[in-house]
Amino acid sequence: MNTATTATRIEMLAPGEERRSSTFDVEAVRADFPALAQQVHGHPLAYLDNAASSQKPIQVIDAIAHFDAHDYANVHRGVHALSQRATDAFEGAREKVRGFLNAEQAKEIVFVRGTTEAINLVAHGYGRSRVQFGDEVIVSAMEHHSNIVPWQLLCQERGATLRVLPMNERGEVRLEELEGMLGPRTRLVAVVHVSNALGTVNPVADIVRIAHAHGVPVLLDGAQAVAHGPVDVRALDCDFYAFSGHKLFGPSGIGALYGKAEWLKSMAPYQGGGEMIAAVTFEKSFYKDIPYRFEAGTPNITGAVGLGAAIDYMAGLDFAAVAAHEDDLLRYATERVGAIEKVRLIGTASEKISVLSFVVEGIRSHDIGTILDRCGVAVRVGHHCAQPVMQFYRVPATARASFAFYNTRAEVDALVDALHEAIEVFR
Amino acid sequence: MNDDLRDLYQEIIVDHSKRPRNFHALEQGRSVEGFNPLCGDRLTLYVDLETGIVKDVAFEGSGCAISTASASVMTEAIKGRPIDDVRALFRRFHALVTTGEDPGDGEDLGKLAAFGGVCEFPSRVKCATLAWHTLEAALAGNVEKVSTE
Numbered sequence: 001m002n003t004a005t006t007a008t009r010i011e012m013l014a015p016g017e018e019r020r021s022s023t024f025d026v027e028a029v030r031a032d033f034p035a036l037a038q039q040v041h042g043h044p045l046a047y048l049d050n051a052a053s054s055q056k057p058i059q060v061i062d063a064i065a066h067f068d069a070h071d072y073a074n075v076h077r078g079v080h081a082l083s084q085r086a087t088d089a090f091e092g093a094r095e096k097v098r099g100f101l102n103a104e105q106a107k108e109i110v111f112v113r114g115t116t117e118a119i120n121l122v123a124h125g126y127g128r129s130r131v132q133f134g135d136e137v138i139v140s141a142m143e144h145h146s147n148i149v150p151w152q153l154l155c156q157e158r159g160a161t162l163r164v165l166p167m168n169e170r171g172e173v174r175l176e177e178l179e180g181m182l183g184p185r186t187r188l189v190a191v192v193h194v195s196n197a198l199g200t201v202n203p204v205a206d207i208v209r210i211a212h213a214h215g216v217p218v219l220l221d222g223a224q225a226v227a228h229g230p231v232d233v234r235a236l237d238c239d240f241y242a243f244s245g246h247k248l249f250g251p252s253g254i255g256a257l258y259g260k261a262e263w264l265k266s267m268a269p270y271q272g273g274g275e276m277i278a279a280v281t282f283e284k285s286f287y288k289d290i291p292y293r294f295e296a297g298t299p300n301i302t303g304a305v306g307l308g309a310a311i312d313y314m315a316g317l318d319f320a321a322v323a324a325h326e327d328d329l330l331r332y333a334t335e336r337v338g339a340i341e342k343v344r345l346i347g348t349a350s351e352k353i354s355v356l357s358f359v360v361e362g363i364r365s366h367d368i369g370t371i372l373d374r375c376g377v378a379v380r381v382g383h384h385c386a387q388p389v390m391q392f393y394r395v396p397a398t399a400r401a402s403f404a405f406y407n408t409r410a411e412v413d414a415l416v417d418a419l420h421e422a423i424e425v426f427r
Numbered sequence: 428m429n430d431d432l433r434d435l436y437q438e439i440i441v442d443h444s445k446r447p448r449n450f451h452a453l454e455q456g457r458s459v460e461g462f463n464p465l466c467g468d469r470l471t472l473y474v475d476l477e478t479g480i481v482k483d484v485a486f487e488g489s490g491c492a493i494s495t496a497s498a499s500v501m502t503e504a505i506k507g508r509p510i511d512d513v514r515a516l517f518r519r520f521h522a523l524v525t526t527g528e529d530p531g532d533g534e535d536l537g538k539l540a541a542f543g544g545v546c547e548f549p550s551r552v553k554c555a556t557l558a559w560h561t562l563e564a565a566l567a568g569n570v571e572k573v574s575t576e
Binding site (some may be wrong): 363 | 432
């Protein structure tokens with residue numbers, strides 16, 4: 001998450017010239033991602049929609065196929081060999097997630113469908129037992145809908161208040177206001193680690209420290225953060241951390257919630273069913289210990305294995321080199337796209353990562369998206385499930401290019417050329 | 428430029444998106460709001476009906492080039508025409524933007540034919556038909572908000 005490199009390097013390289021790094025070979029990495037090597041509408045694909053979902057390396061695709069072909073069975077139930085192998089692979093994946101987040105114990109990792117389910121799980125299990133009439137939950141002004149709506153539902157049900165930590169015009173939270181918002185009725189602070197719409201990297205360690213000084217736990221939405229390097233939940237000291245596999249070069253339909261053991265143990269079950277119980281009678285059920293208490297029903301077994309493979313893949317990367325490469329891409333894209341007449345960049349935080357959101361005067365983002373697509377450039381257009389952010393900037397929608405470590409300066413150039421094409425259409 | 432793109436963003440469409448016609452409110456008649464939550468296209472359609480005829484029609488709002496141009500061309504195409512003709516025109520327009528074919532065997536579609544390129548862009552069909560769906564609700568006397576989702 002280091003965003004500090006020199007801006008001068010941009011002027012030293014001509015468009016299309018790839019930055020050479022002694023430790024990061026982007027072409028070698030690209031060779032691992034079969035989806036990247038294709039033509040779209042007669043152009044080489046420039047996949048710049050990684051904040052929506054990332055592509056999978058062949059190692060993940062192979063791990064999934066191998067597991068399904070050889071080891072697949074239900075987990076935690078059977079006495080037969082395949083069930084044992086599947087259980088080992090599934091629990092092995094949990095251990096990989098633990099290592100990736102540097103959590104203390106594997107039982108602090110709950111497998112879920114994704115970030116959205118993780119947040120809903122906390123809103124249900126933590127929120128419904130601790131948030132009462134008159135209490136308050138704090139979110140930031142740049143949250144994804146998935147970190148707004150579960151809290152809104154909870155607050156409506158309980159007669160609690162959802163409060164919003166504001167941000168400035170650059171898209172940075174006004175950290176200095178947090179202190180004054182925290183009070184005896186504050187039950188939770190839920191904040192995004194990296195904004196999906198703006199790319200802002202929030203000062204989450206500071207947020208946790210300030211909230212904890214008031215005895216308030218903190219949930220971090222890590223959906224956009226994890227693709228850029230491992231996260232240390234113990235160093236951050238956050239109480240909950242949520243992320244999705246499909247933004248981490250793994251499969252969709254699988255994600256993880258980290259929760260400190262003492263919180264998870266105190267929380268009511270989220271869904272009832274098989275797998276999560278120790279004993280059931282018609283009078284009463286006894287629940288398993290964490291994390292199984294929160295994993296009712298047969299889980300996404302293959303998805304967990306795929307997520308584990310994605311984490312293994314990440315572990316093989318040099319993160320200092322990845323950060324430098326991604327930072328170079330963002331700076332280069334900011335410079336080149338920002339220089340286009342009529343372009344307004346949305347989100348210019350000083351701590352920013354891999355997202356370039358923008359509007360073009362006189363052209364709606366959906367027209368931009370369509371024209372870019374025909375030039376082989378995949379971006380997201382729309383409100384990015386962050387309508388309050390759009391309202392803040394008084395725009396109906398933006399176009400968003402979002403980068404992963406496998407993207408190149410040549411793809412940024414393709415984006416810039418396609419934007420000129422769009423402007424030409426509407427000249 | 429790519430041929431599909433040239434078919435989609437024809438001169439008529441770009442022109443109407445930048446300078447929409449009948450782009451104002453009406454004091455007479457009824458108004459219905461149309462909304463495409465996916466891309467934020469939003470328009471208010473004003474229709475003044477008199478003895479089965481669209482006496483006047485206008486719109487306001489903000490949307491992508493396709494939805495704005497479609498609303499603009501639609502108002503020109505239907506003004507002064509009987510409601511039955513207008514409904515038949517919507518059926519032909521809908522077929523055109525989804526299949527690229529005009530099933531009508533009678534009169535020329537005129538400027539509406541410019542939207543024939545939309546069928547190559549399935550994600551944009553809703554943009555092209557937002558104004559028409561809103562119109563349909565207005566003709567049915569339905570003054571609720573129309574949403575494409």
